[in-house]
Amino acid sequence: MLLDILGQLDPYLVAAVLAAVLTLDNTLLTGLVVPADASIILAGTALSGPGEIALVAAAGTLGCLLGASGGWLLGRRYGMRVRRSRAGRWVGEHRWARAERIATGAGGGPALAAAHFLPVVNSLTPILAGALGMPYRYFIRWALAGGAAWVTVYLTLGSLAGGFMRENAHLTVPLAACAALLAVGLAVISRRTRAARAAGGSAPSGAAGAAPEAGISAPGGSPEPESASRPPR
Template identity: 75%
Template sequence: MLLDTLGQLDPHLVGAVLLALLALDGSLLIGVVVPGDAAIVVAGSALTGPAEIAVAAVAGVIGCFLGATGGWLIGRRYGARVRHSRAGRWIGERRWARAERIATSESGGPALAAAYFLPVVNALTPILAGSLGMPYGRFIRWAVTGSVAWVTTYLVLGSLAGGFVRDNQHLMVPIAACAAILVAGLVVIVRRTRSREAAVEAAEITGPAETADR
């Protein structure tokens, strides 16, 4: 079983892999393809006990620090070019705009910290913070605060989930069926929500144009 194999891995190895993934998450936008949330939960499922979780948490936070710093430097150096590059267009303007609202939020630092709990957006925030000229000291202080909460929370959840599954393997089939139904429902909801958002955006764009033509 996969979880049994993961459970036999050295916690230091798990931490090293997590560090690398989270460093790439915030600097090279790997988190857009492989969300950091999933990586942390999978890492957590390989851990048992507070000591192992602590080792992985320290490694994960270091990875977040490196990723946030790298992303901020890229944003500072290249600015809007990343956003308007081919990869930036593939990510989608809606996601960039959402991350920008967080980076420029009136609530400031707390919003940056909470952004770690928003998949994909958390990978874009460091670059935007750098391109918008946010002071590095202020940015990294809140980024580290958010990463500590984010990494620790998902590692603990992953560890609890992994332990539950290992102790209750006879429930795997019904749990998998429920999970599949839940995922299918979420996919339908997300698609409908995106369709509505696209319709609203199209109406906002065409509305002013029609008014101008008149």
């Protein structure tokens, strides 16, 4: 069983692999292929106590620090060329726009920290922060705080889920099926929501072909007095 194999891994090995994954996530955008959230939760299933969670969380936070710094430097060096590149277009403009709102929005530092909990967007925010000229000290302070919280929370959830599944192995298949259905449902809802927004944004503001108000103008273009329709006395 996969959980049994993960449970036998050395926590130091798990810590090293997770640090590498999170470093590449913000620098080379590997999270677009292998979501970092899933990687953290999977790492958590290999852990069995607060001590192991603390060790791997420290390594994961270091990975977030290195990755966020690399992403910021990438954006600082190449600016919006990353966004307009082939890989950037593959990401999707709607994701770039969402990350840009976080990097420039009124939410400030707390929004930067919370961006770690947004899949894909968390990989784009450091690049945009660098491209938009956000000071490194300001950016990295909040990125580090958000990364530490993100890694710790997801490792803890993964550890709890792994322990539960080991004790209730007979529920593995039903729970996996429910999780898959939930993921598919959320993906469909998200896609339909984006499509509805796109259709709404392109719709005309007024109803086409609306009839002109009566009595405003005559067919020739000059105003038609109301008395014109009255019979002569």
